[in-house]
Amino acid sequence: MPTEAFIQAVHQTVKKIPKGKVTTYGQIAYxxxxxxxxxxxxxxxxxINPKLNLPCHRVVNHSGRLVPGWNEQQALLQKEGVxxxxxxxxxxxxxxxxx
DNA sequence: CTGGTGACGGAAT
DNA sequence: GATTCCGCCACCA
Numbered sequence: 001m002p003t004e005a006f007i008q009a010v011h012q013t014v015k016k017i018p019k020g021k022v023t024t025y026g027q028i029a030y031x032x033x034x035x036x037x038x039x040x041x042x043x044x045x046x047x048i049n050p051k052l053n054l055p056c057h058r059v060v061n062h063s064g065r066l067v068p069g070w071n072e073q074q075a076l077l078q079k080e081g082v083x084x085x086x087x088x089x090x091x092x093x094x095x096x097x098x099x
Numbered sequence: 100c101t102g103g104t105g106a107c108g109g110a111a112t
Numbered sequence: 113g114a115t116t117c118c119g120c121c122a123c124c125a
Contacts, residue, residue: 039119040121041106046105056106065106
């Protein structure tokens with residue numbers, strides 16, 4: 001699968017994440033039929049074009065850990081009603097979204 | 100071209 | 113839980 005299509009697929013999927021929920025890079029990779037490319041999903045979101053207004057703050061890694069160095073992310077999620085664990089991670093058991 | 104890297108994940112220990 | 117490995121692949125020096 002070409003990179004361009006991969007990027008589009010990621011965008012499409014991220015756009016569907018409901019407010020107040022989160023998902024993982026691996027889950028997105030799985031949903032777009034690239035189960036082994038979680039890492040690329042991370043890359044795509046890392047360099048995402050802000051103009052697209054995609055809710056990329058709703059994507060965390062498989063531990064529920066937020067993006068390193070992006071503090072605003074926690075605030076954005078809190079505004080949507082997401083509560084955090086004492087270690088600052090998302091509680092995936094409660095907020096995980098799988099389409 | 101080549102090797103290192105990373106908003107990752109899974110399996111083994 | 114915590115480490116430690118390995119596979120994955122676009123990107124960049």
